[in-house]
Amino acid sequence: MDEQLIKSGDLPLRRRSLLPGTGFFYPDSLDEDRAEERAKEAIEGSEAVVVTDSDADGLGCIALIRELYDAALDVDPFLEEIEGRLSDDEDEAADAEEADAETDDEDAESESESSVALLASGPHSLTESLEYVAEYAAEGVDVFVCDIAPDEYSAIAEPLETIRALSDRVxxxxxxxxxxxxxxxxxxxxxxLVVGDSDEECSTDVALRSLDYEFDERFTELAEVTRDHDLWLNDDPRSKDLADYAYWTSAEEYAAVVGAYGADLPGVVDDYIAHRRVEKEQLIELAVERAAYKSIGPWTVGVTYGRCSQNEVADGLQAAGADAAVIVKPSGSASIRGGEGFESAHLVARQVEGGGHPKAAGCKPDIYDDMMDYAYHWTTEGETAKRVILAAFRRVAEDVAADEDAEQETAETE
Incomplete structure (x- = not known):
C-alpha cells in the first residue's frame, strides 16, 4: 500500500480530524515485536522497573521513583532535541496520537541508561507489560505499577504472581x-497496594506519600499541579501544560524534564507546547461543532467525534449544557466525561469494555471485526460506537432510577 495513504499530515485539517494517525495502521504484530524488544532492553540489568500509564500522572510517578533511586536521565540531550524540532518547524501534530510518541519512545528508550526501567503502559496493555517484567526481570528487582487499575484479577494473576516470587518489593x-x-x-x-481517594489525590500524590524518601519541594509542587489537571480542578494553568506536554512527547523525555524542573517547565518546552497548541485548538473547535445532544434519563449527553483533546472538548460540551460528554476517537476508543451533574462515567464505561473514574472514564467498544467496520466508523463519524455508548447510558439511567425507587420504598416502609 502507498505509504502516503496512511499519512495524514498533508490533508486539510477538517479531513485529517476524521482519521486516526499513521501508527493506527501498523500491524499489531510489528508493534508487539518492537514493544517486547524495547521492554527487554529496558528491563534487563535494571534494579527497578516501573509499569505506568503514559499520561502526566503516571509519568510523574516514574520521575519520583527515579529520584528515589538516583537514576534520573540527563535532561540536556532532551532539551537539545526539542530545540531541534522547533528549529526544523516540524509539523508533528498530524500523527501525534498514535505515531509520534511511539517513535520518540523507541529512540529515547534505546539510549536510556537509567537503572530504573520505564514501561509505558495502560489498562489494555497492562497484562502484556507485566508479562515482560516476569520474563526479563532479574531476581531481587523492585517493581512498581502506577496509575493503572485492572478490571479483573484473572488477567494479571499469572505474571503478577511470578513477579512477586522473584521480587523483593512489588x-x-x-x-x-x-x-x-x-x-x-x-x-x-x-x-x-495503595489506592488514593480519586476525589482527593492523583497517583503522583499517592507515590509521593508512599515512598520513603525526603523529596525536594519541586516534586511536591509537581504532584500538586498534576493533581490539578488529573482531578479536573483547573486552578493552576501549569497543569494544562503538563498534560499537553506528556501527551505530545515521549515518556522518557517527559520524565526527564519534570524530574529536573518540576512543574515549572523550561522555556524551550514552553515554546514547543505553544507551537503544538495552535492545531490543538483548531481540532477542539471542530469536535465541539460536530456535537449532538441527547436527553437520557435525568442527563443531557453531548456526543461528538474526532481526533482531539478530550478534556477541552468535554469542557466545551458541558458549557453548552451537557451533563456528560462522549468523545469518540477515529481509533475506535472513546472518552466519557462527567461533572457535578453526572458521576457515573465509570459505570457506563464498564459496560463497553472500559473503566475509570466517576467523572472520567474510557472505553473501546468491541464492535470492530474487520476494516470495513473501521471504514464505516470513519465515514459515519463513529455512528456505531456512539449508539453503543448511548445505549450504555440508558442502562445506567435505568439502574439509577431503579435504585432511587428502591430507596423510596424502603423509606416509606420504615
Missing amino acids: SWYDHHQWPEEVAEAVGEAGVD
Whole structure:
C-alpha cells in the first residue's frame, strides 16, 4: 500500500480530524515485536522497573521513583532535541496520537541508561507489560505499577504472581476506582497496594506519600499541579501544560524534564507546547461543532467525534449544557466525561469494555471485526460506537432510577 495513504499530515485539517494517525495502521504484530524488544532492553540489568500509564500522572510517578533511586536521565540531550524540532518547524501534530510518541519512545528508550526501567503502559496493555517484567526481570528487582487499575484479577494473576516470587518489593500506587474483589486479590498476592481517594489525590500524590524518601519541594509542587489537571480542578494553568506536554512527547523525555524542573517547565518546552497548541485548538473547535445532544434519563449527553483533546472538548460540551460528554476517537476508543451533574462515567464505561473514574472514564467498544467496520466508523463519524455508548447510558439511567425507587420504598416502609 502507498505509504502516503496512511499519512495524514498533508490533508486539510477538517479531513485529517476524521482519521486516526499513521501508527493506527501498523500491524499489531510489528508493534508487539518492537514493544517486547524495547521492554527487554529496558528491563534487563535494571534494579527497578516501573509499569505506568503514559499520561502526566503516571509519568510523574516514574520521575519520583527515579529520584528515589538516583537514576534520573540527563535532561540536556532532551532539551537539545526539542530545540531541534522547533528549529526544523516540524509539523508533528498530524500523527501525534498514535505515531509520534511511539517513535520518540523507541529512540529515547534505546539510549536510556537509567537503572530504573520505564514501561509505558495502560489498562489494555497492562497484562502484556507485566508479562515482560516476569520474563526479563532479574531476581531481587523492585517493581512498581502506577496509575493503572485492572478490571479483573484473572488477567494479571499469572505474571503478577511470578513477579512477586522473584521480587523483593512489588508496590502499586493508584487512585482509580478499583473493584473490591480485584483489590483484595492483588493485596493477597503480596503486593503493597495503595489506592488514593480519586476525589482527593492523583497517583503522583499517592507515590509521593508512599515512598520513603525526603523529596525536594519541586516534586511536591509537581504532584500538586498534576493533581490539578488529573482531578479536573483547573486552578493552576501549569497543569494544562503538563498534560499537553506528556501527551505530545515521549515518556522518557517527559520524565526527564519534570524530574529536573518540576512543574515549572523550561522555556524551550514552553515554546514547543505553544507551537503544538495552535492545531490543538483548531481540532477542539471542530469536535465541539460536530456535537449532538441527547436527553437520557435525568442527563443531557453531548456526543461528538474526532481526533482531539478530550478534556477541552468535554469542557466545551458541558458549557453548552451537557451533563456528560462522549468523545469518540477515529481509533475506535472513546472518552466519557462527567461533572457535578453526572458521576457515573465509570459505570457506563464498564459496560463497553472500559473503566475509570466517576467523572472520567474510557472505553473501546468491541464492535470492530474487520476494516470495513473501521471504514464505516470513519465515514459515519463513529455512528456505531456512539449508539453503543448511548445505549450504555440508558442502562445506567435505568439502574439509577431503579435504585432511587428502591430507596423510596424502603423509606416509606420504615
